Amino acid sequence: MADVHLNIAGRHYDVHCADGQEEQLHHLATLVDEKARGMTGSTEVRQLLFAALMLADEASEARGKVEKAEPESDSLRAAVALAESRAAAAQDEVKALQAREKKALQEAKSAAEREASALAELEKLRQGAPVAPPAPVGRHDRALLQIADRIEALAASVEQMA
């Protein structure tokens, strides 16, 4: 706590306030003192009474101005909210555009890789390199082996008959 010495309407007052609020308290005391000194030719109590009434009047008037300004503040808040909403929508649109652009780039990259692979395969074919046979070849080979078995059996039968 801080000790503050105030001088209002010619009288000294010792009061306490929270640390750091001394300057604000001096400022408020100055306002009260100015109002009280404006009420000359009266007792100290009446001076303070009129000072209090005048300050209350100013406070009331200020509150009225604030209340009058509130609708305008509401409009401003609504405008700010609308602007924020539009900004968010624009940001979403930018993100969507970026995502589409990224996807298109990936597709283009994939297509380029496929093209490069196809070109490499073509180059192999041109150079006469062995090309990987299609999958069914293994099955065909097994069928060929079975046919060979059957023809060999036929040959054995024909030889017996001969």
Add this chain to the structure above:
Amino acid sequence: MELDLDESSLAIGRIERALSRIEKALAQRATRSTPASTGDATDSAALKAEVAAVIGELDRLIAEAKNG
């Protein structure tokens, strides 16, 4: 894949050799020109049926290879 190609070559080689054996046996049979018995006729029919079946199988295999 190389194994598949080797198997294919092996199978074709075996088929060629078996066909040579059949040709040789048929040529010997024609040279002898012995009269056919009832048992021979039955065996020949079975052989023809097997030959037809093998040819059909080969046709099927060739068509499948052509069509991929």
